[in-house]
Amino acid sequence: MTTTPDHLHAFIADLPKAELHVHHVGSASPRIVSELAARHPDSKVPTDPEALVDYFTFTDFAHFIDVYLSVVDLIRTPEDVRLLTYEVARDLARQQVRYAELTITPFSSTRRGIDERAFMEAVEDARKAAESEFGTVLRWCFDIPGEAGLEAAEETTRLATDDRVRPEGLVSFGLGGPEIGVPRPQFKPYFDRAIAAGLHSVPHAGETTGPETVWDALTHLRAERIGHGTSSFRDPKLLAHLAEHRIPLEVCPTSNIATRAVRTLDEHPIKEFVEAGIVVTVNSDDPPMFGTDLNSEYAVAARLLNLDEQGLAELAKNAVDASFLDEPGRTRIKNEIDTYTSTWLAP
Ligand SMILES: Nc1ncnc2c1ncn2[C@@H]1O[C@H](CCC(=O)c2cccc(C(=O)O)c2)[C@@H](O)[C@H]1O
Numbered sequence: 001m002t003t004t005p006d007h008l009h010a011f012i013a014d015l016p017k018a019e020l021h022v023h024h025v026g027s028a029s030p031r032i033v034s035e036l037a038a039r040h041p042d043s044k045v046p047t048d049p050e051a052l053v054d055y056f057t058f059t060d061f062a063h064f065i066d067v068y069l070s071v072v073d074l075i076r077t078p079e080d081v082r083l084l085t086y087e088v089a090r091d092l093a094r095q096q097v098r099y100a101e102l103t104i105t106p107f108s109s110t111r112r113g114i115d116e117r118a119f120m121e122a123v124e125d126a127r128k129a130a131e132s133e134f135g136t137v138l139r140w141c142f143d144i145p146g147e148a149g150l151e152a153a154e155e156t157t158r159l160a161t162d163d164r165v166r167p168e169g170l171v172s173f174g175l176g177g178p179e180i181g182v183p184r185p186q187f188k189p190y191f192d193r194a195i196a197a198g199l200h201s202v203p204h205a206g207e208t209t210g211p212e213t214v215w216d217a218l219t220h221l222r223a224e225r226i227g228h229g230t231s232s233f234r235d236p237k238l239l240a241h242l243a244e245h246r247i248p249l250e251v252c253p254t255s256n257i258a259t260r261a262v263r264t265l266d267e268h269p270i271k272e273f274v275e276a277g278i279v280v281t282v283n284s285d286d287p288p289m290f291g292t293d294l295n296s297e298y299a300v301a302a303r304l305l306n307l308d309e310q311g312l313a314e315l316a317k318n319a320v321d322a323s324f325l326d327e328p329g330r331t332r333i334k335n336e337i338d339t340y341t342s343t344w345l346a347p
Pocket residue numbers: 023026065068069072103104105107108109111143144145146147148175176177178204207255285286
């Protein structure tokens with residue numbers, strides 16, 4: 001296994017980027033997790049950031065979800081929500097992320113007793129502070145935790161479509177959690193309502209089950225991008241469909257290894273996706289839990305796809321183009337990427 005050369009790491013570190021697939025709670029840094037764990041000593045989450053490395057080592061996807069929910073349990077007040085969101089934005093800004101769509105699972109917080117309006121105010125307050133203080137634009141994707149069933153689907157849809165509650169920064173609607181035993185078609189009526197309310201459809205699919213789940217996401221949930229889509233490589237017709245209809249994949253390589261969806265990075269199908277002509281975006285999913293960040297994922301992609309600086313800049317522009325940012329915002333970030341790259345490559 002070769003490594004990514006130092007000059008590419010340096011290029012990636014300052015490259016302006018967009019992040020399209022990153023979870024709110026899954027982005028809590030070890031410092032924030034240990035701070036919240038210390039505040040709530042009844043929790044089984046370790047308070048020592050070093051012990052968190054072991055705690056965040058997963059035997060399979062189900063184990064990952066168990067651990068994930070133990071961190072969700074630490075977020076108990078609107079102030080916890082605001083702090084988490086603001087700190088996540090700070091971490092993104094440090095990596096030169098100019099724009100991020102953050103996946104939030106409001107059901108998990110409202111069912112744990114956080115007032116829905118206070119929750120929305122907390123994330124919006126952090127979004128505005130992040131934009132003015134760090135220059136990072138945040139938007140929200142509200143996802144249904146599929147395993148929690150249709151009650152969760154109903155509640156998430158209500159929170160995403162009721163004008164009196166839905167936050168200004170909300171742009172899309174998703175579906176996360178385990179896929180095994182959670183068929184996608186049952187969520188069609190909820191996606192129909194969210195789409196009718198102007199939201200984009202971005203379900204997870206093909207992360208832990210086969211390509212048929214990706215077809216279901218396309219057919220029943222009218223997916224505009226696919227979260228992961230990892231198993232798509234097993235179906236040539238699906239690859240051709242994704243390429244022809246320009247449905248981007250939100251690829252999260254290190255996540256797929258950490259949850260054991262893929263055995264090793266070298267076996268990751270990202271190269272097959274690019275060779276099939278699919279729009280590939282690279283993302284971090286739950287970065288501290290997977291011991292990664294967006295810059296590391298770009299370094300992984302550089303190695304697996306054999307990219308140079310121009311190739312990395314194209315990858316970054318794929319994410320901007322696949323985003324739900326408005327046209328002037330997309331043009332601004334792409335121009336910034338071009339200027340940065342040509343300055344870097346100038347003799
Ligand atoms: N790689 C990932 N792939 C998929 N999802 C991922 C990934 N990373 C993070 N998530 C998040 O995990 C949540 C799962 C929450 C969940 O299953 C659940 C089940 C029952 C009850 C409750 C509750 O709160 O009471 C929650 C998803 O909604 C999603 O946002």
